[in-house]
Every structure is written in structure tokens, then in C-alpha cells.
Amino acid sequence: MPIAKEILDEVALSEEEYEQIVQELGREPNLVEIGLFGSLWSEHCGYKHSTLLLKQLPHSSPNVLVNPGEENAGAVDIGDGLCIVMKMESHNHPSAIEPYEGAATGVGGIVRDIFTMGARPIALLNSLRFGPLSEPRNRYLFGGVVAGIGGYGNCLGIPDVAGEVYFSPAYSANPLVNAMCVGIADKRKLVSSKASGKGNLLMLVGADTGRDGLHGASGLASRTFDDERELRPTVQVGNPFMEKLLLEACLELAETDYIVGLQDLGAAGLTSSAIESASKSGSGVVIDVAKVPRREEGMTPYEVMLSESQERMLAIVKKGYEDKVKAIFDKWDLRSDIIGEVTDDGLARITEGKKVVAEVPIELLTTPPLYRPKSLKPPWLNALQKFDLSTIADVGKDASSVLLRLLASPNIASKEWIFRQYDHQVQINTTVPPGSDAAVLRIKGTKKAIALTTDGNGRYCYLDPYTGGTITVAEAARNLACAGAVPLAITDCLNFGNPEKTDVYYQLEQCIRGITQACKSLNIPVISGNVSLYNETRDEPVYPTPVVGMLGLIDDIDQHSTIGFKHEGDLVVMLGGNAKGTDGLGGSEYLESIHDIVAGALSINLDLEKRVQQCCLDAIRQGLILSAHDCSDGGLAVTLAESCIAGSIGIKGKWKIAGRIDTELFGEAQSRIVVSLKPARLGELQKLAAKHRIPLRELGSVGGKRFLIKGVIDLPLDDIVDAWRNGLEKAMG
Amino acid sequence: MRFGVIIFPGTWSDKDCHHVLDKALKQKVEYIWHKDTDLSGFDCVILPGGFSYGDYLRPGAIGRFSPVMTAVQEFAAAGKLVFGICNGFQILCESGLLPGALIQNNHLQYRCQWVHLRTENTSLPFSSRATKGQVLYIPISHYEGSYYADQATLEELEVNNRVVFRYCTPSGEITEAANPNGSLNNIAGIVNKAGNVLGMMPHPERACEEIVGGLDGNVIFESIIDEVTTREMGCVKPL
Structure with missing residues (x-):
């Protein structure tokens, strides 16, 4: 039976990709399975158009403890038995539709990536792009995003210490909202996200599961969009109080030896969370959707697996320790339910009660096709680069x-209008507050401090993607040098248009080449990151905007x-x-x-x-x-x-x-x-x-x-x- | 002496208060879980800042029903020191230990910034280290920090010298421009009738170490330490 095009469109799979699934699976997938593939093979989860380019980025240095993709965030050693965990992620499309909740849940997502690893979040940063403020809609988006970032981050008690914002017509229809979170951990106590050990239990914690955010990964983040109204229900609503409870409970759990792993539920919800965890250890999982606590009645297995309801975590609990783990969550008044277990057959088996509703090899789900489309330097770019600047009149008087x-x-x-709406002092580490080249935070109990900055210049990358990419890294490192810090690591967020277009792919390819060159030259590894493609509306891509978040170390805080x-x-x-x-x-x-x-x-x-x-x-x-x-x-x-x-x-x-x-x-x-x-x-x-x-x-x-x-x-x-x-x-x- | 720092679900200044008391001021300090009901052994209990219960309904409106609050009422009634900072102030108002309410800032935005505070009453356990009129430089961080009370309550507070801190200019003038949130009479902090319960919106624990911007917060904590030490020596001052 040929598959209906509407079904494939809903999960953003192409007909060729569907054919590949049928061939490898040896049969037609059912609807639930199509949902799993749609999510995990989405651009957002599968990095189909960027993986081959990202491979060239340098990842190693003597300080790097966790590399990109291995865990939820990268980690780097700062001595004294401590490590810094950090990552940046985009929430562009949700913020374009509903600025407050879009930005707020962006903060929520990146914070979960950090405490999932057993690290206490100590800083937030954000890099924002909007259209000119002369347009009322841009003022609405900008005001809403700033309020959303503050509303969520302030409630969590994580200081928002640095960032940047730029306004240009290129972002009018498609603002960029990149949030970065930095955490600190005892390096011996980093928590893995691997679901390993047959018979260990999958425990779902936090909020109930609802229909919010269905297709967030496949629909919202992996293709362009034009009619905003129909997409509103795909934006989730955040509950920062629940997140704060999860944060404290998970950090308490990280101190124990009751679990083998911890994984947050983000894009593609339970699907990506459970399946990617199992993939990292080569295990399998069985999940009974009937055991997932619901917010609404009548949800199908498909909806439960793809829901992006916020503030949920998956703990992989050692068999026999479930009561002890539950006691910690009970203390924080958090609901926890065992919804499945780890197997050793390499399959993702989804059941509803006794009935199997999906059964797919995890390796197939987590091995999307990788594309390297055609790249072409657009002719208009040559003209822009050759523009004779000497024809412009000098400023004179x-x-x-x-x-x-x-x-x-x-x-x-001054960006004070923004950062006075963010608590930038809580946790009392902020030595150099927002408004400088880089924020400086003391590390309690040591003489050390870290310096943090984000940098990105879309206009530069638009005019010259390679050199612009290079300058992005160089400027971030220069900001740290001005604070007295030695650069240790980068997390990046690459915001581009539709990579299926030759000129956009050219921009992506050249920017990554430029970033790679600068990282190698300045000796700074990239330890985590995120790629956000399809940032365009009505055929107009945003400026190619790679954003770099950089961490530096100051050995003696008196020398900042x-x-x-x-x-x-x-x-x-x-x-x-x-x-x-x-x-x-x-x-x-x-x-x-x-x-x-x-x-x-x-x-x-x-x-x-x-x-x-x-x-x-x-x-x-x-x-x-x-x-x-x-x-x-x-x-x-x-x-x-x-x-x-x-x-x-x-x-x-x-x-x-x-x-x-x-x-x-x-x-x-x-x-x-x-x-x-x-x-x-x-x-x-x-x-x-x-x-x-x-x-x-x-x-x-x-x-x-x-x-x-x-x-x-x-x-x-x-x-x-x-x-x-x-x-x-x-x-x- | 022994300090206790209460943790409600959603509290986030607990660790800051603990750090300052333990590391900067070298005091004995312990955390108190909001479900605990025994405060014996403590001399001063701090209700720190944060978003207890997410500030849902109204800031402090749910936190005041936490089991520990019954014990805090008894603790205050016994003349021990209770100190509410930011969300702690809001909980104290909701629980009736302090009069009035903290409503949304008049500009309807969250505000995190350094402010100047004029010390109005220096004969309290919380302010004896300050000189009358001394201007303290301490940050605020809140969305609902605009102090409100009915006219009779305001008059009662003023007449009885219960306003401890007022937002002011760097030189100590009380002006509208120096008021960061629209608080009536520029009120930043008040005490109860007996003078042993203080609530203030600014965060003194953020101003106790030079490395994070200032030392003025120590004036308040050191006043408390003086008071308790004096009491321990048996010379109990009348409140």
C-alpha cells in the first residue's frame, strides 16, 4: 500500500527516505513507527545536512572530558577536581510564533541538558537577533523574548551573565534566540545519559505528558514555515517551578549510585530521549505507553511518544534501587513512574499494555541518511565583496x-534595558557583570574564575562566510583575553536558512570551514553545539549566523x-x-x-x-x-x-x-x-x-x-x- | 549562635545566605527543610529569596502554608530573630508576621540592579551596626517588590519607626527617581511591632564580599550577630 504524502509531510520525511526505511526494515512501518522515524531522522535530531561538515571541527584538547554528541553537553576540566559543562541551543522557530513561551522553554531545555549531567547550572547566556525595532512586531518579539528568558531563568535562580543582541532586517520574520547554559561539577561525578544494563528501569519524572509540542522537532525546527497561526499549538508552555524541583532532585540523585544514567526529554520527547540513550550503549528499550502519566485523555501511543511536554526527565535506575530513587523525587513532590526497561536486543519496542505498537532496530532509527547537497557561491556575493568602499564620502566634520x-x-x-530584567547576580559569583567584553564568575573555594562570552556577526558571515566564521571565533577569544582569561572551549549554535538551497549550503560549508580554521589556529576545541536550519520565511533566509559561546579560565581572579x-x-x-x-x-x-x-x-x-x-x-x-x-x-x-x-x-x-x-x-x-x-x-x-x-x-x-x-x-x-x-x-x- | 536558612520548594538564595554566613562571617549555619517543624537551637531564622512554589497564585501565598511556618510563628512570638529577604519578605507578609503586601513593580518589569538604602532605624537587632541615616549599597532582584499597605498601616509604621530601610539616592535623599519599583514611601524594609522580625526586598547576602561588588550587607548580618551574642551573654536588651 503506497504511503499517503500527507502522512510523510506531517513528519517531514521525503519519499526517498520512506523508501529507504521500507527497504531496511523489510516491511512498511506502521504509523507509530513513522512518527519515530520522522522525529529521529528530522534535521533537528538527525543533523542530516550538517553532520558531514561538522566532522572537521577540532574536538580535542588535554582538558576536554566529554566531546560533542557523546552526552547532552560538552565538559572540560578546569583543575581542582572540577569541570565546566556547557552547551548552546536555538529556540528560533518557537520564539517567532510565541516569543515569551518560545524563549522561556528554550532556557528550560538548555538548563536540563546541563543538570542532566550532574552539573549545577551557574550561568546563562543568550544571543539574540531581531528585525529593526522601528517595526512594532519586532518590538513585540524582542520584548517578549527578553521577558520569557527572564521569566524562566529568574525563577530557577541561575544568573544570566552575558550575551548579545543585534537588529537587522534579515531577521524580521525569523528572529534568532540562542540560549547557552554553563554548569559546574565534580569531574568524578559526571552523570552519563547512557541507558545500559539489561533489566535496569526507565523512570519518567516530572510533568505529565500532554499533546503540546507534537512534531516540534520534525515540523517546527526542520522546515520553513509561513502561516504562524496554525503552528501555535506546537509551542510548549514552560513551568519553571517544576524545572527547579527537577534540577534540585536530579542533582541530589547525581550524588548517589542508584542510577546508571539520566536523560532529559527535549525535542521529540520520549522518543529521542529513550532511544538515543539506548543507542549510546548499544542496548534496547521497551516502553509501555500505558504507564506514562497523561495530562489529557484519549492520547494515542503516537502522541505519547512524540509529545514535547516540558519539564520531564528520564532516569535509568539500577534494578532494585527504584524505591530509593522514588524517595528522592517524593521529597521534592515530583511524580515518578516506571515506564519501561533496558533490554539487550537493540530494539526499540513500544507497547500499550501487552500490545506491541512499534518495534524497530535502534541503530536504524539513529542512523539517518546524511546529505551533502550542492554548494555554490552565489553571483550576488561577488558583487557585494567587490564593492568599492573608496567611493563613499569620508565623515569629515x-x-x-x-x-x-x-x-x-x-x-x-547599552544593553542594560535587557540585563536588568535578568537576575545576573544570584549564586553570588558574578565578578564582572553583563556589559563588558566577557562576564567573569569566581569559582568558590578556589582562586580561579571563568570568563564567558558569546559572539556572532551575521552581517560579516553574509558578506564572507569563511572569513566571517573565522572572525566569530577570533573575536570571542579576544573578548576573553581582554578579561584576562585563556580560552578553553567553545560551544556553538549555527543558524542558517534552508540547506537544500545551493547558496545557503555554501554559507554553511564556508562558515564551518572558517570556524574550524580559527579553532585550530587559536587552539580551542568545540565541545558541544547545535545546528538550526530552515531559518527562513517566504523564501528569505536569515543572515548566516554562527554563534560561538566561549569559556575561558583565569587562574588567579585577582588578575582579571x-x-x-x-x-x-x-x-x-x-x-x-x-x-x-x-x-x-x-x-x-x-x-x-x-x-x-x-x-x-x-x-x-x-x-x-x-x-x-x-x-x-x-x-x-x-x-x-x-x-x-x-x-x-x-x-x-x-x-x-x-x-x-x-x-x-x-x-x-x-x-x-x-x-x-x-x-x-x-x-x-x-x-x-x-x-x-x-x-x-x-x-x-x-x-x-x-x-x-x-x-x-x-x-x-x-x-x-x-x-x-x-x-x-x-x-x-x-x-x-x-x-x-x-x-x-x-x-x- | 546558630543561624537557620529555610528552604522552600523554589527557594534559590538559600545557598547564597549559607555561603555568606559560613564562609564570609564564619557563623554556624544550617539549612531547614520547609517540612521541618522544630526550630529549637536556632537564634535567627532566615527566609531567603527565590520563587517559593513558583510564585504561583501570589508570591509567598502558598509558601506560608508550609509546615515550617507554624514553627516560625512560634519562634517569632518567643522573641527570636526572623529575617525575610525578598521572597522571604513576601512570605512574612502573606503569613501576617508583617503588615502590607508586595505588589508588581510599577513599571511591570523584573528589576535586578544595585540600589541605595537609607537606614531609618538603627536601634533594632538588625541595624545596630549602622549609623542613623547611613546609606547602604545593596542589590534588588524582583518583579513583585512594590511595597503597599493601607493608609492607617502606613501611618502606624511611620509613627512607630518601623520602616528600617528606604530607597534613596547615593547621598541619602528620598526621591521618586530613587524608587526602583513604586513602593509607597520608598519602603524597602520593615519590622514587626516587637522589632524582632525584619522583611526587606533587597538582597544583603549579595553585598558581603568585595569580589561580587560590595560589603554593605555585612552591616545587617553583623548587627544580628552582635544582638545574639549580647543576648547569650545574658544582657537581654528589651525589644
């Missing part, structure tokens, strides 16, 4: 007003650095490259905000980048410098302004501008860090820069209440502060 406009633009303005200028009379010095011609204007915030142009070529020298970062780190450790701030969005003038604002003190810039004023002030040439120091230490810093073979340039001195760059800008510091501080709030109306 307008430098002061251009600076104020840039500082007030939502992409550069901040971005603010400190004292009257300190020298201001630039470490790193000198921009010439139109270097750094291509793809800059200045070019888009002021000239409404998105074009130009990008470049980065990874060798120079590495030496600049090392020089900055050495200078911080030797106590040579008093502040360090990475030169990025908005260029040198914005960097200086931010250091002035953070330190509540002015600057007297005295250096001579030889070439174009806009290149010098607003160009975003890479590999540059602005530092300040006591004049007496300049000789030592010069020696250090010479040792690392990097250019060093004196820019002027800290002091006064004006922002002065000789011959081009002279503004009261208060004007600078006002523009920057109120920009985002004004844009929100």
Missing part, C-alpha cells in the same frame, strides 16, 4: 554626530581585567594592527547605520590575532595594564567611548590620523585591543609588544569630562553617556 548616532543605535547602545578606564593621567594605547585605506569599513556597523550599505570585503590575520591576544594576556598577568577592551562593533571611537563610560572619565586623544577619518574612527579592522596603563609602565609594555611582534600605538591619555579626539571629535562625556545609555530604551518607545 560630522565625526561627532556620527559617533553619537552609532552609540545610540540599538546594536551598540575590566573595560573601564581607571585614573586621570593613565595612558591609552592600542595593541594590534593599524588600519589603512578602507580596512575594516566592509561590513561595519558604521557603513550600515550611517550609509545604509551592507557590502565590502573582510579580512583577518589569525597569526597576528593570536599574538595580540597573547600580549594582552601577558600584560594583564604582569599587572602592566589597568583596562583592556576589544575593538569591534563601531570601531575605535566606540571602543574608547565605552571605556570612558565604564570608567566615568573622559579621554584626550592626541594621535594623528593620516588616512580616512572613518576608517580610523569607525572601521572594524580585526586584532586590536585598547588598553590603559600608568605612564611609567609604557616601556615595559613596549618591550612586551616587541616580544610578541605586534604594533603598539599611543593614542592619548585618560582624564577630564570630555571625549576628545584631536581635530575630529570633541564632546562632553555626558552626551556620550546619554546617547549610549538611552539608545535601546528609546528605540523600544
Whole structure:
């Protein structure tokens, strides 16, 4: 009997994929089985279009304890018997449909990935993209997402310490909401997600199972969508209080030896949770859906297996220990039910009471076809890259007003409007709060601290996917260097359009190549991540937006650095490259905000980048410098302004501008860090820069209440502060 | 002396309070589960911040029915010290140990930021280390922190000097701009009639170590330690 196309469409399987299933299974799958395949072979769970590209990313370093894909999140050793567990994930499509709940459940999902491993979540970060705030719908989406992230994270007591947000028309119909969670654990007590040991029990804990979120993985996250209304029921509603109870109960359980594994229920619910756990140990599972507690009556086995009801966990309990485990969940007033057990036959067997409703080899379910579609550099990209930037008029006398406009633009303005809605202090580790290059958190009981940042520049990756990917990693590492931290590991979230299109696949392929190159050059492994494809609406893809979350380690917290200028009379010095011609204007915030142009070529020298970062780190450790701030969005003038604002003190810039004023002030040439120091230490810093073979340039001195760059800008510091501080709030109306 | 820190389901400042008392102030401190009913041996019980029962219904409205709250009532009636921070303050109001209510911030947004507090009453077990009018720099983190009470209650609080902390400017002026949530009379913290139960929305436990931004929270904890130590020495001050 030929399968109806509507059924395949509902689970997003192609006819070819269905044929493959029939052939390998030796029979037609029934409806429940089609549901299992649809979920596990979805782009979201199966990484069909990205696996072959992701293989090139470097994963190893002496510190890496858990690699991507092995467990729910990656883990890296930080010494003192401790490890950091981290991961980033997208919740783009749910947030586009229902911003508050979409973003909230995104936080819930990523937090579960962390405590599933026995790690206590200690930080949240998020990387957001929206269309321009001049559109009411974008303000609604942005406001809703921020409230949703806060609403969920605040209730859990996990500080939201860093992140980024950018606005561009490319994200108008399809915002990006990437959430990252960082946890800490005793490295000997990391919990596996493997379902192993015949006869061990599958215990489902937490919320009851309802019809919410059916087809979230296959439908929402794995194809484009146009009519939002019909998709609303696929977005789940979060219950952060239940999550908090699960978090505490699971961490209590992680201290015992009653379980062999712990796995959260996320995309594709019980299906992916149980089957992927069994797959990791080569076991089988049998699940009786009749034993799954329901929120509604009349649910079919298909619906129970595919429900994405939130706040549920699966514990793989050692046989004989079920009462002890149940006692822990009872203490936290959580419902727990044994719904099945581990077998050794490699099959996923789903029953409803005694009746078998599905029986499929797990290896087949977890081995989706992998695609490497055609990649083609689109002709329009060549034209954009060749755009002659020298045809643009220089800023001339307008430098002061251009600076104020840039500082007030939502992409550069203070993000306090966002982070004051997030508890960023709970757990009392936050040493450098949001608003710096990187957040710094002390590690209690040690002298150490970690630094965290997220970075991504969709505009760069749109103009040059390879170089843009490279810069993404380089800038994140530079942010950590400015805090005084050595980069340890990356988690990434790759947001792209429909990979079946040749130009989108080209972007994906080139971005991953660029990220790989930078990771290898800077020696930073990728330990976890997520790929979000089909981010497009009405045929328009978002900017290719790889986002990198990076972890760095500071051995002695007393040697961390901040971005603010400190004292009257300190020298201001630039470490790193000198921009010439139109270097750094291509793809800059200045070019888009002021000239409404998105074009130009990008470049980065990874060798120079590495030496600049090392020089900055050495200078911080030797106590040579008093502040360090990475030169990025908005260029040198914005960097200086931010250091002035953070330190509540002015600057007297005295250096001579030889070439174009806009290149010098607003160009975003890479590999540059602005530092300040006591004049007496300049000789030592010069020696250090010479040792690392990097250019060093004196820019002027800290002091006064004006922002002065000789011959081009002279503004009261208060004007600078006002523009920057109120920009985002004004844009929100 | 011995501190107790109560854990309700959904509490999250429990570990912060414990850390500060144990590591920064070197005090004896133990956790108390919300189903426990015996508070003997404790000198001061802290109801920490968080979202007890998810703040469902109203913040503190369900938490006040936890078994431990009966014991807290008796503990307070016996003159022992009870200190509610943030959600703890909300629970104390819901349970009737303190008057008034904490309603949604007037701007309808969650707010996490550092604020200045003027110390209005320094003759209490919680504030004796402060000088009159001393401005403390301590963070807030709440969505429902706007203090509300009827006019008669407000007057009673003011007349009897029961407002302990008020939101103020860095120099100690009480202005509307310095009020982060719309609290009546800029009220950030109050005590009961007997002066042994304090509730405040700001989080002093977040301001007890330089590395996380400040030390002013210690003024409150050290006042409590002074009080209990004095009591232990037998010189019980009248409340």
C-alpha cells in the first residue's frame, strides 16, 4: 500500500527516505513507527545536512572530558577536581510564533541538558537577533523574548551573565534566540545519559505528558514555515517551578549510585530521549505507553511518544534501587513512574499494555541518511565583496554626530534595558557583570574564575562566510583575553536558512570551514553545539549566523581585567594592527547605520590575532595594564567611548590620523585591543609588544569630562553617556 | 549562635545566605527543610529569596502554608530573630508576621540592579551596626517588590519607626527617581511591632564580599550577630 504524502509531510520525511526505511526494515512501518522515524531522522535530531561538515571541527584538547554528541553537553576540566559543562541551543522557530513561551522553554531545555549531567547550572547566556525595532512586531518579539528568558531563568535562580543582541532586517520574520547554559561539577561525578544494563528501569519524572509540542522537532525546527497561526499549538508552555524541583532532585540523585544514567526529554520527547540513550550503549528499550502519566485523555501511543511536554526527565535506575530513587523525587513532590526497561536486543519496542505498537532496530532509527547537497557561491556575493568602499564620502566634520548616532543605535547602545530584567547576580559569583567584553564568575573555594562570552556577526558571515566564521571565533577569544582569561572551549549554535538551497549550503560549508580554521589556529576545541536550519520565511533566509559561546579560565581572579578606564593621567594605547585605506569599513556597523550599505570585503590575520591576544594576556598577568577592551562593533571611537563610560572619565586623544577619518574612527579592522596603563609602565609594555611582534600605538591619555579626539571629535562625556545609555530604551518607545 | 536558612520548594538564595554566613562571617549555619517543624537551637531564622512554589497564585501565598511556618510563628512570638529577604519578605507578609503586601513593580518589569538604602532605624537587632541615616549599597532582584499597605498601616509604621530601610539616592535623599519599583514611601524594609522580625526586598547576602561588588550587607548580618551574642551573654536588651 503506497504511503499517503500527507502522512510523510506531517513528519517531514521525503519519499526517498520512506523508501529507504521500507527497504531496511523489510516491511512498511506502521504509523507509530513513522512518527519515530520522522522525529529521529528530522534535521533537528538527525543533523542530516550538517553532520558531514561538522566532522572537521577540532574536538580535542588535554582538558576536554566529554566531546560533542557523546552526552547532552560538552565538559572540560578546569583543575581542582572540577569541570565546566556547557552547551548552546536555538529556540528560533518557537520564539517567532510565541516569543515569551518560545524563549522561556528554550532556557528550560538548555538548563536540563546541563543538570542532566550532574552539573549545577551557574550561568546563562543568550544571543539574540531581531528585525529593526522601528517595526512594532519586532518590538513585540524582542520584548517578549527578553521577558520569557527572564521569566524562566529568574525563577530557577541561575544568573544570566552575558550575551548579545543585534537588529537587522534579515531577521524580521525569523528572529534568532540562542540560549547557552554553563554548569559546574565534580569531574568524578559526571552523570552519563547512557541507558545500559539489561533489566535496569526507565523512570519518567516530572510533568505529565500532554499533546503540546507534537512534531516540534520534525515540523517546527526542520522546515520553513509561513502561516504562524496554525503552528501555535506546537509551542510548549514552560513551568519553571517544576524545572527547579527537577534540577534540585536530579542533582541530589547525581550524588548517589542508584542510577546508571539520566536523560532529559527535549525535542521529540520520549522518543529521542529513550532511544538515543539506548543507542549510546548499544542496548534496547521497551516502553509501555500505558504507564506514562497523561495530562489529557484519549492520547494515542503516537502522541505519547512524540509529545514535547516540558519539564520531564528520564532516569535509568539500577534494578532494585527504584524505591530509593522514588524517595528522592517524593521529597521534592515530583511524580515518578516506571515506564519501561533496558533490554539487550537493540530494539526499540513500544507497547500499550501487552500490545506491541512499534518495534524497530535502534541503530536504524539513529542512523539517518546524511546529505551533502550542492554548494555554490552565489553571483550576488561577488558583487557585494567587490564593492568599492573608496567611493563613499569620508565623515569629515560630522565625526561627532556620527559617533553619537552609532552609540545610540540599538546594536551598540547599552544593553542594560535587557540585563536588568535578568537576575545576573544570584549564586553570588558574578565578578564582572553583563556589559563588558566577557562576564567573569569566581569559582568558590578556589582562586580561579571563568570568563564567558558569546559572539556572532551575521552581517560579516553574509558578506564572507569563511572569513566571517573565522572572525566569530577570533573575536570571542579576544573578548576573553581582554578579561584576562585563556580560552578553553567553545560551544556553538549555527543558524542558517534552508540547506537544500545551493547558496545557503555554501554559507554553511564556508562558515564551518572558517570556524574550524580559527579553532585550530587559536587552539580551542568545540565541545558541544547545535545546528538550526530552515531559518527562513517566504523564501528569505536569515543572515548566516554562527554563534560561538566561549569559556575561558583565569587562574588567579585577582588578575582579571575590566573595560573601564581607571585614573586621570593613565595612558591609552592600542595593541594590534593599524588600519589603512578602507580596512575594516566592509561590513561595519558604521557603513550600515550611517550609509545604509551592507557590502565590502573582510579580512583577518589569525597569526597576528593570536599574538595580540597573547600580549594582552601577558600584560594583564604582569599587572602592566589597568583596562583592556576589544575593538569591534563601531570601531575605535566606540571602543574608547565605552571605556570612558565604564570608567566615568573622559579621554584626550592626541594621535594623528593620516588616512580616512572613518576608517580610523569607525572601521572594524580585526586584532586590536585598547588598553590603559600608568605612564611609567609604557616601556615595559613596549618591550612586551616587541616580544610578541605586534604594533603598539599611543593614542592619548585618560582624564577630564570630555571625549576628545584631536581635530575630529570633541564632546562632553555626558552626551556620550546619554546617547549610549538611552539608545535601546528609546528605540523600544 | 546558630543561624537557620529555610528552604522552600523554589527557594534559590538559600545557598547564597549559607555561603555568606559560613564562609564570609564564619557563623554556624544550617539549612531547614520547609517540612521541618522544630526550630529549637536556632537564634535567627532566615527566609531567603527565590520563587517559593513558583510564585504561583501570589508570591509567598502558598509558601506560608508550609509546615515550617507554624514553627516560625512560634519562634517569632518567643522573641527570636526572623529575617525575610525578598521572597522571604513576601512570605512574612502573606503569613501576617508583617503588615502590607508586595505588589508588581510599577513599571511591570523584573528589576535586578544595585540600589541605595537609607537606614531609618538603627536601634533594632538588625541595624545596630549602622549609623542613623547611613546609606547602604545593596542589590534588588524582583518583579513583585512594590511595597503597599493601607493608609492607617502606613501611618502606624511611620509613627512607630518601623520602616528600617528606604530607597534613596547615593547621598541619602528620598526621591521618586530613587524608587526602583513604586513602593509607597520608598519602603524597602520593615519590622514587626516587637522589632524582632525584619522583611526587606533587597538582597544583603549579595553585598558581603568585595569580589561580587560590595560589603554593605555585612552591616545587617553583623548587627544580628552582635544582638545574639549580647543576648547569650545574658544582657537581654528589651525589644
